[in-house]
Amino acid sequence: MILHHYDMSPFSEKIRLMLDYAGIEWQSSIVPPMPPRPSIDPIVGGYRRIPIAQIGADVFCDTQIICAEVAALSNQAELSYESLSVEEIDYLEHIEKDVFFAVPNSSSGLNTIALLFKTFTPIQAIKFIKDRIGVAKGMKLKMKSRHKSQALLDSSIDELETRLSDDLFLQGGRPTIMDFSVHHVIWFRANSFGNDFLRDKPRIAKWFASMNKLSKDARNPIDRSQLVAVTKGATPRQLDDNLMQGEYLGKAVSIRPDDYARDAVEGILVGQDINRSVLRRPTKQCGDVHIHFPKRGFETRLL
Ligand SMILES: N[C@@H](CCC(=O)N[C@@H](CS)C(=O)NCC(=O)O)C(=O)O
Structure with missing residues (x-):
């Protein structure tokens, strides 16, 4: 592939x-x-x-x-959405849309700009910002304020902590589509704005580390x-x-x-x-x- x-x-x-x-x-x-x-x-x-x-x-x-x-x-x-119930698909849709966009929207504009200037050259950063403003204009999804995005992110992280069982992964002893679909949103948050939020979330911290270890990076x-x-x-x-x-x-x-x-x-x-x-x-x-x-x-x- x-x-x-x-x-x-x-x-x-x-x-x-x-x-x-x-x-x-x-x-x-x-x-x-x-x-x-x-x-x-x-x-x-x-x-x-x-x-x-x-x-x-x-x-x-x-x-x-x-x-x-x-x-x-x-x-x-179990790696396909087709293996999931309607409720599970709804949960992932919420995570991969609402919670996904809550990650950038919960950050202060200054933090986002600092991140972009760290990642790109200044010209690329400006082009990137212009491009994403264009994407945002054509959006059919309703974006939340910074305050509401932060509240959504916090409550979703609390919920994830309770969803994760002692089995380590979301549906038991091995990862499924549920884990991969939630992991990249947590990865986005941790990579862009730090992983302090994992401090008082032992189950998420353990799960996140186990998921990261699946990467062969070859x-x-x-x-x-x-x-x-x-x-x-x-x-x-x-x-x-x-x-x-x-x-x-x-x-x-x-x-x-x-x-x-x-x-x-x-x-x-x-x-x-x-x-x-x-x-x-x-x-x-x-x-x-x-x-x-x-x-x-x-x-x-x-x-
Ligand atoms: N529902 C899509 C979402 C993909 C998505 O939003 N990707 C982002 C990058 S993570 C994107 O395409 N952003 C605009 C771009 O890169 O041009 C999927 O599951 O593939």
Whole structure:
């Protein structure tokens, strides 16, 4: 699997860690923290969120779908959202949206600016701030004030401490999708603004350390020309019969996230079931690719 990602991206950390835990070899394609991303933009055709995963001429957008692929490749169903109950999915949605955005929103503007100037050159930091202001403008999610974000973060951390049992992980003795989906949000908080909050949270501290230890941090880089060669040399995999359910099957459609960074990808809908949509997209350099999206959190429109 090829992973298009950047170091400070929490959702990328979720997949890096899961791939390492699942024992799947992956190749690392580092992209800039904001568009343009010349290595992946011509392949994916508009979708701007990170991470993106790729196997040959199949491209996977959003960690819901990437986790389903990792679960299938490693034969560990518990790494996929599809193994969860509705309540568990609702909990993760709350963590990966409301609590995720509460991390930057709970920090003072000065702390955020200091962090960005520590991470980037001044010009990059200014470009990054401008880019994220643009993303925030197109958002369908309601952002909370700093005070409310801090209260949400505190109560979510208290709740996590009580959810974690003596079994160490959220669903027992080994990590599942629940752990990976919560871990990257805690990682985001700890990496950006320090981990003092772990001091009086012994269960979270132990769990967080155990999760961090899953990282093998052994990356095989792949460069742009290798990427083109791999994509060009592959044909999209055959679609399962159960993907033949979409009402717009065979039609030209656009697909985009329904919440933020809502840039659309256009193509022919060649597969759909209750969890996934697959678009066929011609690319100039690499021929046809299939772009896989989750159904949850995405809109499909007839062109
Ligand atoms: N629901 C998406 C969320 C991905 C996401 O928000 N990624 C952030 C980086 S951690 C992002 O794309 N930010 C804008 C960007 O990098 O251009 C997923 O699960 O993949």
